[in-house]
Each structure stands twice: as structure tokens, then as C-alpha cells.
Amino acid sequence: MSEFVAGISVVCFAASYLVALACEASRLLFRSGIRGAAMVAFGAAGLVAHTLFLGWRAAHEPAVPLSSPFDWYLLAAWLLAGGYLWATVANPRTPVGLFLLPVVLGLIAAAEGSSRVPFPQSPATQAWGAVHGVFNLAASVAVAVGGTAGVMWLIQAGRLTRKRAVTPGLRLPSLEKLAGTIASTIPLAATTAAAGFASGLVLNAVNRRHGLLETVPWSDPVIIRLGGLVVWLVVAALVARGVRHRPGAARTTAWLAVASLACLTASILWGILVPSRHGPPRQGAAQQGEAPRPPATGETAVGGAS
Secondary structure (H helix, E strand, C coil), X not given: CHHHHHCCCHHHHHHHHHHHHHHHHHCCCCCCCCHXXXXXXXXXXXXXXXXXXXXXXXXXXCCCCCCCHHHHHHXXXXXXXXXXXXXXXXXXXXCCHHHHHHHHHHHHHHHHCCCXXXXXXXXXXXXXXXXXHHHHHHHHHHHHHHHHHHHHHHHHHHHXXXXXXXXXCCCCCCXXXXXXXXXXXXXXXXXXXXXXXXXXXXXXXXXXXXXXXXXXCCCCHHHXXXXXXXXXXXXXXXXXXXXCCCCCHHHHHHHHHHHHHHHXXXXXXXXXXXXXXXXXXCHHHHHCCCCCCCCCCCCCCCCCCC
């Protein structure tokens, strides 16, 4: 059994999610009596393999479990995949996978482009690192859920405005349910992202005090992009709160949620492509014998890891 678990790779569960997405997309083309069971089966198989993969890494990594950028992206993808499976079972006629599974696969792709080297930690920084990571993970998931709900709201509202019939296989939740989801995720994302950024600064100060890392300038890309993302999420939350009683408030918040997802995506890509003095080296650098760099803020899922 241990050999079987050790043999599970990212390709295993990514392929399962991809097949589930293909099944979801086929809703738009034809009807099938067995498609629902196939979607649940492949989604569940992917989630089980995903869980076993993360469990194996947590049990066998010599450092603090699941503390690398690679692991944190996979954790965010795992939470969203679990949400997809639950929503599919609870509402089998709603093609939520068309919107959530691309995000799941995107996070898995981001993980593959990130370092698997754990962030160096000491007993003095583990507590703050955990706080920082949990807040950032929660913010990433909130942005992803809110953004996908925003896309669905805009599609549903456009269909109703044009008085078009429901597209076969594309039965979306009501505007009220979607608006409620968006209204709850926008402030949650802003609050948790701000808390994650603040706890990262505290973690950075603790590391410096104990002489665990080099100085990271305020002009470093990781500071700029994470700070910019937090500022945007806070502004989006304030705007959403300010317009909540005005006509067209639901449309405004839907666009804010979609824009927040776009900002998170841009931040992740920036983190993968742009060099930074923050965080552990990528796999290529480690293989070439470059010395690992200690982390500046212990960044995890929000905005990607360096």
C-alpha cells in the first residue's frame, strides 16, 4: 500500500480533474444518463489521489509538513476540488465544474511551476508561519470562489436581460444565491489577505531578529505584488459595501469579484516568472547548486510563491 501511495503523482489527480472537466463540458453538447456518475467518479478519484499525495508529502518531508510554495498551491487546489465535488453531488444539474475545475487545474499548474523546497523555519517562526499560511490560503480560496460565482452571475444576468432560453446543460444557480456568495467572499478575501500580509511582516521581523534571513528591500517584487493585491481586495470590499444598497449593486460586486480573481491570477504568474529575493529557490536553481535563500515573509498561496 505504501508503494502505491508513493507512486501517486500530480499527473494522476490532474488527469482525473481534466476528465471530470471534459464531462462537464459535454453537458453543452449532448445528454447522457451516465455522465453524472462519471463526473462524480473521476472527481472523487482525483480528490482521493490528491489527498493521498499531500498526506504522503506531509508524512515524509523532513521539514515542516506542506510548507513549500508547491504544497500550498496544491492545498488551495485541494480545497476547491473538495468544494466542486460537494457541489456536484448536492446540485447535480448545476455545471459548477465548468467554472471551478479550470481554477483547480490552474493552481496545480502553478504548483508545478513553483519550488518544492520548504521555507526554512525555526521554533521561533513556526507559529507565525502557520498563521500567515492559513490566512493566505483562506484568502486565495475566497477569491477563487467569489470570482467563479461572479462569472456565473454575469452569465445568468446576461441571459435573463436578453430573455434567452436556458442553454441545455447550463443551469446556473439563481442570481440571489450567486449574489449572496459574492457578498460573503469579497470581505472575507480582503480580511484574510490583509491578515496574511500583516502576519507575514511580523514573521519577517521575527526572522530578522533571530538572524535567520537576509534583508528584503521594499522594492522587492514579492512586496509590491502582495501589497498591491491586498490593497485591491480591501478597496473592492469597501466599494462593495458602499454600493450594496444602490441599484445595480449585484452587478458591481460581481465584476469586483471577477477582477479580484484576475488580480490573483496575475499575482501568481508574476510570482512564478519574476525573480525575487523572497522564498526558497526553484527546482532548477537547487539542481544547479545555488544556495537556498531564506524566506522574507513566508509567503504561501496568495499571489503565488517565489
